[in-house]
Amino acid sequence: MTGAGKEILLMLSVSLMLLLTACTHNGGYIGPWGGTWHLENIETGDFEEIGYAGNVFWKFQADVIDMVETDDKMHERHDHYGTWHASEDSRILTLDFSHGSDKYPEGSPDYIPPKVTGLREGNAGKQKRIVNW
Secondary structure, three states: HHHHHOOOHHHHHHHHHHHHHHOOOOOOHHHHHHHEEOOOOOOOOOOOOOOOOOOOEEEEEEEEEEEEEEEEOOOOEEEEEEEEOOOOOOOOOEEOOOOOOOOOOOHHHHHHHOOHOEEEEEEEEOEEEEOOO
16 A cells, blocks of 8 residues: 555544544434523512522533533532423423432432522422523
8 A cells, every 4th residue: 555545544544533533412402402502590470589609510411511610710610400491482491300320319418409409309200490681
């Protein structure tokens, strides 16, 4: 094989490798919620919750939500997993934290929302929240 042939074969191999390691959307477009969101403030009724440190991030992929709670320096993190569904106009989210796994049963810290969010803990079931964005 000539030098040019080896270069072409190398380029094709690298291209094939990159193609096989590409990302997927796990079922396609999930609306405006896809990706990571920073929870900037929490309001109850007409009042903003004082003392919220701005340390919770919502990560959406397929029908799974991962609420990531960090420490004040964002060096440590704890993941809180549930499932979610949005209304047709994407203004109401239904969050479900009544799940578990072989390693972490339902109600364990990995399957309850962060306390600071005000969402019910443990066997919380489905909870609807109106989201302003």
